[in-house]
Amino acid sequence: MTQAPFRIGTRGSALATTQTGHVAAELAELAGIEIETVLVKTEGDVTTGPLSQLGGTGVFAAALRQALLSGECDLAVHSLKDLPTTQPEGLVIAATPKRADVRDALCARDGLFLAELPEGATVGTGSPRRAAQLLAFRPDLKIVDIRGNVGTRLGRVKGSPAQADDGGVGRTNQGDLDAVILAAAGLERLGLESHITEYLDPEIMLPAPGQGSLAVEVRAAGSSNAAVDAALEKLDDHDTRLAVTAERALLARLEAGCAAPIGALARVFEDTLVLDSVACRPDGTDTMRRTATTQTLTVDGAIALGVALAELLLREGAAALAGL
Structure with a gap:
């Protein structure tokens, strides 16, 4: 019996389908399987008005995640900066491919x-x-x-x-x-x-946490395809995973969403993970920039770095400054 194609969910915009296409091509080559793309319309695609007023984070991700949980697709590709920092039960980010330009x-x-x-x-x-x-x-x-x-x-x-x-x-x-x-x-x-x-230049404008990165998400039990699971391990870039983990840990501790005036950028330099952050007054009249580092180059180390820098920002008044 012919095996059914492996289904990858995506939003329908040109950027989303292009990003998903890159991931699909890599997975098809690494796993040797047929890929089918499933278009999913999200709230952010159909709702008008400022993004900052559309009910918080995740307006581009919720429908994709529901399609994944319901079995409509086997895997979803997201722009990582659009994802809420709280990971929903039943889903995991299986791969963060090598990051593109963060600026x-x-x-x-x-x-x-x-x-x-x-x-x-x-x-x-x-x-x-x-x-x-x-x-x-x-x-x-x-x-x-x-x-x-x-x-x-x-x-x-x-x-x-x-x-x-x-x-x-x-x-x-x-x-x-x-x-x-x-x-x-x-x-x-x-x-x-x-x-x-x-x-x-990030000295002028720090990017959003996760900017330039993709998140490849599957059900917690795995993709249901051993070849795909192995391919996802190869697709995951360690330095990217550490950087975005630190950035998103900072955002989570600040209890800020993607609509907050918060920027963060982490990079691995030899044996050190460096995390830069900025909290801004929405009208730009005041900003607070802080940096922290760690030589613990693990996911747990990256989380601890993000939390520690967020704690420093909070102690120095970032919540009031940024209106969090």
């Missing part, structure tokens, strides 16, 4: 850099974290809350042609902004890096 990217009219934008320029972002750090660097900017797929957002920039992915929630007038901020990893995965006018 945020400015896509501006006329090839402008952030420092070159005219006074009072309009910059679109749906992220309070990005908005706060932008205003800390350039208090004169006018931040405009935007929604939609990558193509929809790029289309908001003056002089930008319509994009193939211009079909997301929140489409508004074309070309009404001076710039938008997007994750560099997403633009690069879609082959749209030509729109980037400046990669924003």
Whole structure:
């Protein structure tokens, strides 16, 4: 009897299907199996309004996770920065593939850099974290809350042609902004890096915890396919796992979601895991940056590092500063 295809769940946006396609291709090659993609519509795809007001974290993940738990698919691929820090019972993150570019990217009219934008320029972002750090660097900017797929957002920039992915929630007038901020990893995965006018240094803008990383999630009992389980072990990148574990542990201890003005970035340098963090007043008038390190390069060590740095931030007033 012919074995049924292995089913991978994904959102339907161009970025989600592209990311899932990369994971599916690697798993198919490593495990030697046939892969079938299952499209799942999530609350974040169909609900209008600011992301920060859509009921907290997980608006892009809940439906995918339900499809996985119900058996509609055998595995789900997420953008890790969109996942709540509390792992649901019955599911595990089986692999965090090697991380892509962690930075945020400015896509501006006329090839402008952030420092070159005219006074009072309009910059679109749906992220309070990005908005706060932008205003800390350039208090004169006018931040405009935007929604939609990558193509929809790029289309908001003056002089930008319509994009193939211009079909997301929140489409508004074309070309009404001076710039938008997007994750560099997403633009690069879609082959749209030509729109980037400046990669924003983490010294100016720390990324969201987990940014640039994917999470491959399965039921806790495993994928039900031994070859896939073995492939997932190979797909998991140890340094990425440590970095995102530390970042998400910090976020969890702060009891902050992906809509909070909190940035974090962990990196392994030789024998040391370094975690940088920032907590911002939403209007950008004050920021708190702190760093911690550990030489315990295990998942438990990464968790302890994130918790310790969060405790330091809390002692120094980060909760009141960021409105947590």
